[in-house]
Amino acid sequence: MFIHRHWIAVFKIIAMSVFFAAIPLLIYIGLQNYTGFLENEAYFAFFVILVSAFYLFVILFAYANFVDYYLDVWIVTNERVINIEQKGLFSREISEKELGNMQDITSDVDGFWATILNYGNVYIQTAAEKERFVFKEIPFADEVARRISNLVAEYQKLNKTIEIDKMS
Amino acid sequence: MEIPLYVFLLGYLIYIAIFLIFSFFNLYTMSKYGFVSFGAWAVTISYIVITLLALFVSYYYIAQVDWSKSFQVFGVVQEIY
Numbered sequence: 001m002f003i004h005r006h007w008i009a010v011f012k013i014i015a016m017s018v019f020f021a022a023i024p025l026l027i028y029i030g031l032q033n034y035t036g037f038l039e040n041e042a043y044f045a046f047f048v049i050l051v052s053a054f055y056l057f058v059i060l061f062a063y064a065n066f067v068d069y070y071l072d073v074w075i076v077t078n079e080r081v082i083n084i085e086q087k088g089l090f091s092r093e094i095s096e097k098e099l100g101n102m103q104d105i106t107s108d109v110d111g112f113w114a115t116i117l118n119y120g121n122v123y124i125q126t127a128a129e130k131e132r133f134v135f136k137e138i139p140f141a142d143e144v145a146r147r148i149s150n151l152v153a154e155y156q157k158l159n160k161t162i163e164i165d166k167m168s
Numbered sequence: 169m170e171i172p173l174y175v176f177l178l179g180y181l182i183y184i185a186i187f188l189i190f191s192f193f194n195l196y197t198m199s200k201y202g203f204v205s206f207g208a209w210a211v212t213i214s215y216i217v218i219t220l221l222a223l224f225v226s227y228y229y230i231a232q233v234d235w236s237k238s239f240q241v242f243g244v245v246q247e248i249y
Contacts, residue, residue, distance in 0.1 A: 041233060041234060041237060042173055042237050042238065042239045042240070043239070044233070045173055045176070045230070045233040045235070045237075045239075046173075046176055046239055048226065048229040048230060048233070049176050049177070049179075049180045049226075049230070052180070052222065052223075052225075052226035052229075052230075053180060053183050055222050056183075056184070056187050056219070056222055056223075057187075059215065059218055059219055059222060060187060060190055060191060060194070062215075063191075063194055063211070063212075063215045064190070064194055066211055066215075067194055067197055067198050067202070070198070070202055070208055070211075071197070071198075071201050071202055086197070086201070089190070089193050089194065089197060090193070092201065
């Protein structure tokens with residue numbers, strides 16, 4: 001399984017960007033219709049610079065958040081779980097654990113939108129360590145947790161069989 | 169109190185430089201670890217196109233301004249109200 005966060009994460013980025021992008025437009029309409037502020041060349045120049053800087057910030061904010069979303073990946077194979085997490089621009093964390101080390105797999109679908117759109121978190125507790133894997137806002141969290149549980153059970157069963165074969 | 173307009177232009181240019189540095193690191197990160205899907209390419213190309221468009225539109229308006237004039241700080245309140 002190759003898992004990204006749910007598309008709601010992208011929707012949030014787009015919605016926030018559109019909301020922020022609308023602010024200068026509303027200010028412009030207000031200033032243009034109700035004041036003579038923009039008729040002064042110096043103030044107009046000041047306004048243009050501010051709006052331009054603001055829009056560039058919104059574009060950069062949106063793209064940086066998309067990069068953060070896109071580079072957060074969880075990979076589940078029949079042997080191990082790999083957790084790849086992009087933390088801002090200059091920090092990337094990759095960790096992996098064998099399925100045999102997985103102890104407790106919990107899914108958490110919390111809230112109205114999470115229930116309607118079917119996304120949530122999956123928590124995987126690994127053996128002998130405080131650290132745990134968190135699959136954030138992934139689609140079909142219940143199903144993913146169930147599949148990982150099945151894979152863990154199969155892995156442990158297979159390992160026991162191999163051990164018995166070695167002993168005999 | 170008057171501030172020469174070119175001071176704002178200078179500040180804006182510094183801001184653009186910082187913006188370009190951050191853009192570079194974002195694109196670098198994406199090119200190094202991303203680009204597996206068409207979606208990632210599409211978003212990255214859209215980002216570059218929208219950025220260029222925003223810079224071009226800004227330049228269009230900025231080029232029309234006489235930057236030798238001054239900005240009256242306390243006049244802003246009077247102009248709005």
